[in-house]
Amino acid sequence: MTIEQLGQAGRLLYGDQWQSALARALDVDNRTVRRWASGESAIKDAIRDEITELLTTNQKEIGEYLADNA
Template identity: 45%
Template sequence: MTPDEFIRICEAIYGAGWQSKLARDLVREPRTIRRWKSGESPIPRAVVEWLKYKRG
């Protein structure tokens, strides 16, 4: 999943303030979410699958 796809899916699921909501749901530090968003760190496969499931 590219950072752009990640952002698009997360915005669709959570709406405004999606980064903090996602961090809370995944029990991750907000900095980790920012790294995924920027492409600095790869998004774990389990997270990608969970987001696809949650999106429906």
């Protein structure tokens, strides 16, 4: 996962203030997410997979909401 992909995923999930919310969702320290976002630390494959799962769950929930409220 690139820095750009991390930022895009974070904004899609949590809006402009995504870093703290993503840290809570992944159960990691805020500083860890900031290090990923700056490129200071690499994003492990397991974290990428967790972020993908968050996006998939979010997409499913949005789809269900839209289907129920259209």
